[in-house]
Amino acid sequence: MESNPTLLVVVATYNEIDNLPRLVHQITELLPDADILVIDDASPDGTGNWCEQASSKYPRMSVLHREEKLGLGSAAIVGFHYAKSKSYELVATMDADLSHDPKSLAEMILIAKDPNRAGVGVILGSRYIPGGGTEGWPWSRRIASKAVNRFARLMLRLKTHDNSGAFRVYRASALEQLDLKKLKSSDFAYLEEILWRLATKGVVMLEYPILFRNRELGRSKTSALLGLKVFWQITMMGVGAWK
Numbered sequence: 001m002e003s004n005p006t007l008l009v010v011v012a013t014y015n016e017i018d019n020l021p022r023l024v025h026q027i028t029e030l031l032p033d034a035d036i037l038v039i040d041d042a043s044p045d046g047t048g049n050w051c052e053q054a055s056s057k058y059p060r061m062s063v064l065h066r067e068e069k070l071g072l073g074s075a076a077i078v079g080f081h082y083a084k085s086k087s088y089e090l091v092a093t094m095d096a097d098l099s100h101d102p103k104s105l106a107e108m109i110l111i112a113k114d115p116n117r118a119g120v121g122v123i124l125g126s127r128y129i130p131g132g133g134t135e136g137w138p139w140s141r142r143i144a145s146k147a148v149n150r151f152a153r154l155m156l157r158l159k160t161h162d163n164s165g166a167f168r169v170y171r172a173s174a175l176e177q178l179d180l181k182k183l184k185s186s187d188f189a190y191l192e193e194i195l196w197r198l199a200t201k202g203v204v205m206l207e208y209p210i211l212f213r214n215r216e217l218g219r220s221k222t223s224a225l226l227g228l229k230v231f232w233q234i235t236m237m238g239v240g241a242w243k
Contacts, residue, residue, distance in 0.1 A: 006033065006088065006089050007031065007088065007090045007092065008034070008036075008037055008079070008082070008086070008088040008091050009031070009035070009036045009037070009092045009093075009094065009105070010037050010039065010075075010076070010079035010080075010082075010083070010091060010092065011023065011037070011038050011039070011093075011094060011095075012038075012039045012040075012041070012072050012075035012079075012093075012096065013038055013039065013047045013048075013096045014040070014041045014043050014047070014069055015043045015044065015045045016043065016096040016097060017043070017046050017047045017050055019096055019097045019098050020038070020047055020050065020051075021050060021054070023096060023102065024036060024038075024054070026102040027102050027105070028060065029102075030102050030103060030105070030106045031105070031109065032060075034060065034092075034109075035060045035088075036061040037063075037064065037079055037083075038051050038062070038064070038096075039063075039066065039079060040064070040065055040066065041066045041069040041070055041071075041075070042067055042068055042069065048065050064078065064082070071187055072188065073188075073189075073190030073193075076093060076166075076190060076194075077180050079091065079093065080178070084172070084175065089172050090109065090172070091170045092105060092108070092109070092168065092170075093166050093167070093168050094125075094166060094167050094168075095166055095167070099212050099213050100125060101210065101211065104125060104210045104211075105125075105167075107208065108208050111123055111206070117206070120171070120204050120206045121170070121171050121173065121177075121203035121204050121205065122169070122170050122174055122203060122205045122206070123169040123205075123206050123207075124162055124165065124167070124168050124195075124205060124206070124208065125162070125208055126160070126162035126207035126208060126209055127165060127209075127210060127211075127212050128146070128161040128162045129162070129207050129209050130209065132162070132207075132209035132210050132211065133209075133211050133212070134211070134212045134213075134214070135212065135213045136213055137212075137214050148164050148231065149161060149162060149164055151231060152164070152192045152195075152196075154238075155235060155237065155238030156192060156199070156234065156237055157199075158192075158196065160195060160205050160207055161207060162207060163191065163192045164191050164192060164230070165210075166191060167210060167212075177198060177201040178194065178198060182197065182243070183197075184242055185233050187229055187230070188229075188230050189229065189230045189233035192237070193242075
């Protein structure tokens with residue numbers, strides 16, 4: 001992959017063959033200078049195989065194949081290590097199911113490249129600030145999401161409002177402040193854990209309003225059990241059990 005080491009977009013996948021081709025096409029159209037790294041957890045639906053077959057059409061896309069389903073948190077760590085090894089300046093993360101609009105990603109990248117925003121270490125796509133929101137969610141998911149975000153703000157003393165979203169743009173200098181060996185969560189709580197650890201280092205964060213659309217194709221990876229684990233792991237961080 002010929003790389004212009006400015007922007008890497010990291011997308012973790014498991015059974016996203018219905019969505020990933022459209023997502024890659026849209027990112028490529030909007031951000032032609034971006035490199036795309038797909039981290040596929042041995043998707044049985046052929047997601048990883050599609051990446052290999054589409055490499056000639058999308059030369060800026062690369063894929064890392066993992067032998068089993070290892071979780072979003074560990075995929076993010078792999079992506080961060082990869083970005084560091086290639087000296088990227090910006091690292092974006094987003095869901096593979098088209099819930100995150102690539103147009104919003106392009107807008108967040110413009111903010112990151114604004115010289116007046118050079119001190120911002122992380123730009124968060126936020127559902128919970130004015131201008132942001134969700135579309136197509138059942139009431140139960142809305143309540144659960146707002147509850148976990150309020151809990152994270154309270155327990156972890158975070159000033160940001162959307163701490164459970166994966167739609168983010170990190171500056172390399174901010175990731176340098178993150179000791180990846182200390183990250184303990186491989187499930188969804190890795191999102192809050194990263195912000196918590198960066199906040200303790202004084203990294204400046206900016207929220208950008210986004211509309212999160214519920215997936216139209218494929219199956220969600222969330223569950224009630226994973227939700228309970230998130231609350232438990234945030235509690236462990238908040239009471240000082242995780243250092």
